[in-house]
Structure formats: C-alpha cells, structure tokens
Amino acid sequence: MRPSHRAPDVMRPVSMQRNVARYAEGSCLVKFGETHVLCTASLEDKPPMWLRGQGKGWITAEYSMLPRATHTRTRRETSKPSGRTQEIQRLIGRSLRAVTNLQAMGERQITLDCDVLQADGGTRTAAITGAWVALHDCLKWMRGRSMIKDMPLKEHVAAVSCGIYQGVPVLDLDYAEDSSAHTDGNFVITGSGGLVEVQATAEGAVFSEAELTSLLGLARSGVNLLVELQKQAIES
Secondary structure, three states: OOOOOOOOOOOOOEEEEEOOOOOOOEEEEEEEOOEEEEEEEEEEOOOOHHHOOOOOOEEEEEEEEOOOOOOOOOOOOOOOOOHHHHHHHHHHHHHHHOOEOHHHHOOOEEEEEEEEEEOOOOHHHHHHHHHHHHHHHHHHHHHHOOOOOOOOEOOOEEEEEEEEEOOEEEEOOOHHHHOOOOEEEEEEEEOOOOEEEEEEEEOOOOOOHHHHHHHHHHHHHHHHHHHHHHHHHHHO
16 A cells, blocks of 8 residues: 555646746746645746857756755755756756757757755656746747747656555655655656656665566656646646
C-alpha cells in the first residue's frame, strides 16, 4: 500500500494556474499534490554574450527552494547554487530547448524561474511541466506584439517521477515514497512520445531492464495526462 493510498499507476492531483505573476511575460503555478512550484518566464531582448550575432535565441532556467518549502528551514543559496540546484536548472533548460525552435525566437533570451513554494517530492518534474506553460504564454505575448511571426514551440514537454516502492513500480512519487524507494527516476517526455531525458538510480537494490521498461510505461501514461492538462490550461 502506498502511503497516499493511490494505486501504482495513479498520479497525485495536478493543477496548473496561469497568469499568477502580474509583471512576468508568462507564469504558471503548478501543483503536483502538495508540491507547489511557481514558474515565471522573463524576456530579455538580447541573447547571452556567447550567442550574439548568430541570429537565434536561448532559453535558460533558474531553480530555487524557498526556506520553508520543507519541514525545516533551508538556508537561501545567496552565493553559489548547490550542485543539486545547478543540475536541476540545467535539466529544466534542456527540456524546454528540446521543444523550441530557437532560430524563430530571434536574438532574445527567455529565463524560466522555478521557485518551489512547498515540496513533497517531484519538484523538478513539476517545474518542467509548469515551465512549459509559462514559456508558451511568454512566446504568445511576443507574437501578440509582432516580435515573432510564428510560435517557436514545436510541441509539449512534461516530466514525471517513477520508482520502485516496496517492490512495486509506481507513478509520481511523493516524499514519503521517494525517500525510501529502492529505485527512483525522472522521465522527461515530449507530447509526441520522444524521450528528452531519463534519470534512474538504484538506491537500495539494483533494478532490471524489465523494471526500467515498466517505469517508462508508467511515465508515458503520466506525461500523457500532464500534456492534456497543459492543453486545458493554455486554452482556458
């Protein structure tokens, strides 16, 4: 029995609320159960220095966890981000660039800020899923002002965690499961089913190829649901 009493293939309740940050060109408050992440998209009318003159744009991300997002206060990362934070930032950026035509953006940069308001497992997967909505709205804002001709987004992308908990492959781990799972993984998948990134780690015991295939199957079903929720969010 899962701590949340969910069936192995059932996700936590998911919601995506757009336009929650007044001044951002795009924003989304995404909730995976008790994990809440605020994603905002900010446009700069110039690319990074190393990309200038090449006629294309860039998408990057920053990730942070508020001090009381967890049971005890976590100190703010006021100087250099931790290795974990840097890894998650790069993952979010890679995931969004994978489904964006950077050439169609022109020489501009969009920064996705993903701030964890409350953490209960799966913060990076929630951040990727909500950041796509914020990015979509930012690009729509640009097109509405004739800054771009066509939408650079090629398709959806979303992410979900899966793991082996008490010998059973399960979808969308909360903290209670994530902290004691024998295997846990994060799967970033596009709307058409393409794999952007797969992160899977054996924590207590090695896992088999068959178990990995089972986790991937669960992840695909979870991402299909998330993509439908993204579609509903941007159409609302």
